[in-house]
Amino acid sequence: MNVPTTHTETAHLIRHGALEFDTARVFATDAVDAPDRSLPPDEPDWIVPLSTWLTAREALSARLHPVGLLIGPADDPWSLAPEGESRIDASAWAFIAIDFPSFTDGRGFSHAQALRQHLGYTGELRAVGDVLIDTIYYLARCGFDAFAVKAGHDPHKALSALHAFSRNYQRGYADLARARGLPGGGAQ
Amino acid sequence: MYIYDPVDQQVVNERVAQFADQTRRFLDNELSDDDYRPLRLQNGLYIQRHAPMLRVAIPYGMLAARQLRTLAHIARKWDRGYGHFSTRQNIQFNWPRLEDVPEILAELAKVQMHAIQTSGNCIRNTTTDHFAGIAPDEVVNPLVWCEIIRQWSTLHPEFAFLPRKFKIAVSGAHHDRAAVGVHDIGLQASEEDGVIGFKVWVGGGMGRTPIVGKLIKPFVAWHDLLAYMQAILRVYNLHGRRDNKYKARIKILVKDLSPEVFGEQVEAEWLRIKDGPSRITQAELDRVAGQFTWPAYDAALADHPDDTDERAAAEQAFARWLDRNVQAHRQPGYAAVTLSLKATGCPPGDVTADQMDAAADLADQYSFGELRVSHEQNLILTDVPRHQLYTLWQTLKPLGLATANIGLLTNIIACPGGDFCALANAVSIPVAQAIQERFDNLDYLYEIGELDLNISGCINACGHHHVGHIGILGVDKAGEEWYQVTIGGRQSGGADQAYDERGVLRAGGAAIGKIIGRSFARAEIPDVVEKLVQTYLAERDSEAERFVDVVQRVGLDPFKAGVYGDDAARAKEAVVQ
Numbered sequence: 001m002n003v004p005t006t007h008t009e010t011a012h013l014i015r016h017g018a019l020e021f022d023t024a025r026v027f028a029t030d031a032v033d034a035p036d037r038s039l040p041p042d043e044p045d046w047i048v049p050l051s052t053w054l055t056a057r058e059a060l061s062a063r064l065h066p067v068g069l070l071i072g073p074a075d076d077p078w079s080l081a082p083e084g085e086s087r088i089d090a091s092a093w094a095f096i097a098i099d100f101p102s103f104t105d106g107r108g109f110s111h112a113q114a115l116r117q118h119l120g121y122t123g124e125l126r127a128v129g130d131v132l133i134d135t136i137y138y139l140a141r142c143g144f145d146a147f148a149v150k151a152g153h154d155p156h157k158a159l160s161a162l163h164a165f166s167r168n169y170q171r172g173y174a175d176l177a178r179a180r181g182l183p184g185g186g187a188q
Numbered sequence: 189m190y191i192y193d194p195v196d197q198q199v200v201n202e203r204v205a206q207f208a209d210q211t212r213r214f215l216d217n218e219l220s221d222d223d224y225r226p227l228r229l230q231n232g233l234y235i236q237r238h239a240p241m242l243r244v245a246i247p248y249g250m251l252a253a254r255q256l257r258t259l260a261h262i263a264r265k266w267d268r269g270y271g272h273f274s275t276r277q278n279i280q281f282n283w284p285r286l287e288d289v290p291e292i293l294a295e296l297a298k299v300q301m302h303a304i305q306t307s308g309n310c311i312r313n314t315t316t317d318h319f320a321g322i323a324p325d326e327v328v329n330p331l332v333w334c335e336i337i338r339q340w341s342t343l344h345p346e347f348a349f350l351p352r353k354f355k356i357a358v359s360g361a362h363h364d365r366a367a368v369g370v371h372d373i374g375l376q377a378s379e380e381d382g383v384i385g386f387k388v389w390v391g392g393g394m395g396r397t398p399i400v401g402k403l404i405k406p407f408v409a410w411h412d413l414l415a416y417m418q419a420i421l422r423v424y425n426l427h428g429r430r431d432n433k434y435k436a437r438i439k440i441l442v443k444d445l446s447p448e449v450f451g452e453q454v455e456a457e458w459l460r461i462k463d464g465p466s467r468i469t470q471a472e473l474d475r476v477a478g479q480f481t482w483p484a485y486d487a488a489l490a491d492h493p494d495d496t497d498e499r500a501a502a503e504q505a506f507a508r509w510l511d512r513n514v515q516a517h518r519q520p521g522y523a524a525v526t527l528s529l530k531a532t533g534c535p536p537g538d539v540t541a542d543q544m545d546a547a548a549d550l551a552d553q554y555s556f557g558e559l560r561v562s563h564e565q566n567l568i569l570t571d572v573p574r575h576q577l578y579t580l581w582q583t584l585k586p587l588g589l590a591t592a593n594i595g596l597l598t599n600i601i602a603c604p605g606g607d608f609c610a611l612a613n614a615v616s617i618p619v620a621q622a623i624q625e626r627f628d629n630l631d632y633l634y635e636i637g638e639l640d641l642n643i644s645g646c647i648n649a650c651g652h653h654h655v656g657h658i659g660i661l662g663v664d665k666a667g668e669e670w671y672q673v674t675i676g677g678r679q680s681g682g683a684d685q686a687y688d689e690r691g692v693l694r695a696g697g698a699a700i701g702k703i704i705g706r707s708f709a710r711a712e713i714p715d716v717v718e719k720l721v722q723t724y725l726a727e728r729d730s731e732a733e734r735f736v737d738v739v740q741r742v743g744l745d746p747f748k749a750g751v752y753g754d755d756a757a758r759a760k761e762a763v764v765q
Binding site for chain 2 (some may be wrong): 011033073104105106107109110113117118132134135136137139141142152154164165166167168169170171173
């Protein structure tokens with residue numbers, strides 16, 4: 001069971017390298033918004049925890065408005081792949097969100113790598129929760145391309161923090177310098 | 189020395205800029221204390237008992253003279269004229285102002301130094317053998333491998349927020365001087381079918397739950413090293429405990445899963461990534477190795493007239509210094525010289541700015557401008573021409589750097605303890621001094637022979653008490669300082685138990701010391717050490733049998749009887765009967 005840590009009033013989302021308002025809401029299974037208290041209404045912007053997805057996969061796949069999928073630190077992204085396979089079918093999701101209840105819990109970084117490197121996920125990967133100006137660079141290198149910046153952290157500074165470093169060492173992680181078209185990004 | 193290329197310099201410069209901005213935001217209340225803490229720790233900045241403490245990395249212990257002069261300058265300008273070498277090839281400044289730290293880091297960056305990941309729950313500064321690159325018994329020079337690991341671990345995007353700190357040690361030699369058995373990952377170089385690689389030990393460590401690491405992979409070829417470590421870190425990052433900081437180190441995960449199951453999980457992850465971008469290419473290895481400059485040894489020195497032995501025969505003090513502080517070198521005509529920072533009356537590992545400048549000058553004059561820092565908290569001139577040893581020794585004496593006690597009881601490893609550290613339960617430095625004063629007779633010290641005595645002011649074990657032949661641990665009992673004593677620990681040695689060339693059975697690998705009994709008041713400690721030493725001298729078969737060998741052979745009981753008296757021994761017998 002995930003403990004949602006995003007709030008609708010946390011207004012700023014960095015997505016595709018630009019700022020926009022964050023209108024997404026995390027569906028809590030005890031939320032009043034849910035008519036039958038098990039699923040959110042079929043309208044845009046809902047994010048559902050992995051546990052909700054796994055129990056209501058068919059109903060959620062058939063919606064007019066696809067949901068975002070929330071993966072918490074203790075969840076296993078590999079559980080999204082059919083037994084024995086290493087590819088996931090992402091067609092029913094608007095995006096995948098990985099929750100950071102605290103920025104010091106680094107499991108979400110490895111989840112992102114599993115999705116990007118091993119499970120073939122190419123859709124939007126959004127960091128939600130305790131997302132700081134100071135962690136956004138690492139997040140982006142691990143494969144996140146959307147960031148719900150936490151309240152109190154200047155979203156414009158968060159946007160510039162995507163360029164905190166122009167060189168990196170680790171191969172196999174996104175090279176943001178190269179993505180910006182700088183020559184010689186990363187260690188040669 | 190490793191010389192930064194433009195990428196290395198830019199990474200460090202940008203880190204300085206990032207930290208300056210974080211500190212400014214903190215001071216302007218834009219960044220909360222809770223958010224700033226993990227960020228500043230990852231730049232080596234603690235808030236300590238008296239002031240912030242800044243820990244600066246000396247990666248794998250290599251230090252150039254000009255870098256040491258910068259450390260001296262920092263000590264004078266922003267500290268109180270001295271620094272403290274830690275047990276992990278770092279230097280600590282105990283009195284900087286928080287506001288000044290960004291400027292200090294900028295100063296360090298000018299000489300290719302930094303404080304990146306010297307603290308925090310991330311991959312720390314990688315440590316190695318302080319005789320790396322010059323020891324005659326090396327399979328491979330570990331310095332290049334340490335630099336490859338430094339680059340890989342620096343600002344690693346996936347492993348910046350681990351369950352707990354993570355320490356890696358590398359040994360390139362047959363005889364382990366890097367204590368690989370008490371690190372989160374210990375790598376020991378070996379060779380298989382002509383290919384260089386590493387034995388991989390995981391889950392060793394000291395602290396609250398001291399344990400010797402487990403060998404989970406007998407051989408990882410060099411090109412697979414980073415992918416294999418990535419797999420270890422990934423398994424740990426995902427599955428290490430985060431609910432209890434005392435159970436969060438990788439050693440607990442390895443223990444809970446069993447080394448076999450942990451190894452299988454690592455293997456499965458490794459097989460997924462081993463042929464990916466983390467595989468080290470020959471070109472990458474050559475590139476990093478090519479950034480090192482090595483001393484231009486003079487081959488003719490092998491035959492240079494050298495009166496060292498005659499001088500030693502004539503002057504016992506010089507002979508003792510040669511015996512203890514001078515180490516064989518793989519290059520004929522050269523020797524490595526340890527400058528002891530363990531003179532009686534000086535806190536172990538402390539070095540004044542003047543001593544730093546003097547050591548830097550000596551390095552320029554005698555040792556190609558290079559030094560090493562050892563985890564035993566001493567400085568080493570690695571490449572001294574043998575025929576200059578006597579002149580060097582005479583120069584060292586007035587500087588207080590010629591104490592001939594390397595490997596002896598007074599070469600005490602100690603953390604800063606309760607005098608400085610907010611975590612400590614008890615002081616360390618005054619205990620070290622009291623012991624040094626008790627054992628100030630050099631003849632007696634020599635008679636005792638090799639003995640590692642390590643002191644930690646608390647269970648975090650920064651003073652490595654678990655692996656001291658005699659270990660002393662400060663504990664808190666109802667607000668009072670007490671000291672627990674262990675014996676039989678050792679940091680390293682050969683891989684397996686074996687008879688050495690002197691016919692003495694030496695235990696292999698690292699070992700955790702065992703507690704001898706009830707703890708002691710501070711004033712009792714010199715007497716306790718004296719009794720342990722007396723017991724050893726009475727029990728040993730020969731001078732070649734060291735304190736730790738005797739503990740291994742006879743066990744704890746004679747030592748307990750020596751310390752606590754026959755009453756304790758009788759009480760034990762009564763229980764047995």
